[in-house]
Amino acid sequence: MTGAGELVSAFIAAIESKDLEQVIGMLTDDVVYDNVPMVAVTGHKGVRQALSAFLDSATAVEWAVSRQTESADGTTVWNERVDRFEIGGRWIEIPVAGVWEVRDGHIALWRDYFDLGTFQRQLEG
Amino acid sequence: MTGAGELVSAFIAAIESKDLEQVIGMLTDDVVYDNVPMVAVTGHKGVRQALSAFLDSATAVEWAVSRQTESADGTTVWNERVDRFEIGGRWIEIPVAGVWEVRDGHIALWRDYFDLGTFQRQLEG
Numbered sequence: 001m002t003g004a005g006e007l008v009s010a011f012i013a014a015i016e017s018k019d020l021e022q023v024i025g026m027l028t029d030d031v032v033y034d035n036v037p038m039v040a041v042t043g044h045k046g047v048r049q050a051l052s053a054f055l056d057s058a059t060a061v062e063w064a065v066s067r068q069t070e071s072a073d074g075t076t077v078w079n080e081r082v083d084r085f086e087i088g089g090r091w092i093e094i095p096v097a098g099v100w101e102v103r104d105g106h107i108a109l110w111r112d113y114f115d116l117g118t119f120q121r122q123l124e125g
Numbered sequence: 126m127t128g129a130g131e132l133v134s135a136f137i138a139a140i141e142s143k144d145l146e147q148v149i150g151m152l153t154d155d156v157v158y159d160n161v162p163m164v165a166v167t168g169h170k171g172v173r174q175a176l177s178a179f180l181d182s183a184t185a186v187e188w189a190v191s192r193q194t195e196s197a198d199g200t201t202v203w204n205e206r207v208d209r210f211e212i213g214g215r216w217i218e219i220p221v222a223g224v225w226e227v228r229d230g231h232i233a234l235w236r237d238y239f240d241l242g243t244f245q246r247q248l249e250g
Contacts, residue, residue, distance in 0.1 A: 037240035097203075
């Protein structure tokens with residue numbers, strides 16, 4: 001059985017591959033994806049809509065994880081990342097801290113903390 | 126010897142007490158305090174300047190930790206919090222994810238991820 005940390009690493013690899021079906025298959029039916037400065041969405045449909053918006057606009061996606069910790073009980077994963085998106089020929093970079101809950105081998109919660117202005121200024125710049 | 130998670134909890138209690146000398150005493154000499162959307166400061170002098178600015182302007186400080194995880198090797202602590210500041214008779218609330226490194230019973234790194242706009246809009250509102 002895959003550990004929670006390995007599941008989150010595989011999920012991030014699927015995001016980088018822009019493989020939305022693989023991404024959705026790693027989530028519980030009632031998953032919550034909470035982009036803290038923006039909105040929280042629920043369920044496969046909500047995540048699909050939220051992710052397709054930015055995965056479609058990016059020609060390449062690289063999420064560089066600098067640190068990741070799994071809780072002793074194996075249910076929670078934390079990571080620090082720099083999420084990079086190539087959009088319109090330029091790379092946009094956002095420092096992110098994520099917290100993830102894993103249940104029955106699937107991601108049940110994915111909450112990302114970041115500065116929305118850091119993203120918006122690069123998008124407009 | 127106090128565990129890393131307990132040290133971080135005691136540090137947050139000292140922040141809430143606005144006891145700057147106690148806060149500084151919990152840090153390594155070469156501490157890095159990295160407010161991700163803003164700046165990183167280094168050393169006791171840097172932290173003292175950064176913290177006194179907002180502790181002095183707040184009449185009350187409450188940091189509500191909703192989740193905290195210590196790494197298996199006891200060197201790293203992660204937490205999710207809502208940091209609340211009473212400023213000018215109003216409460217300002219900021220969701221934060223923090224990552225902390227502990228060395229020899231002192232905090233060596235304190236890095237907070239949050240949305241600066243969430244803070245600024247409440248300050249101006």
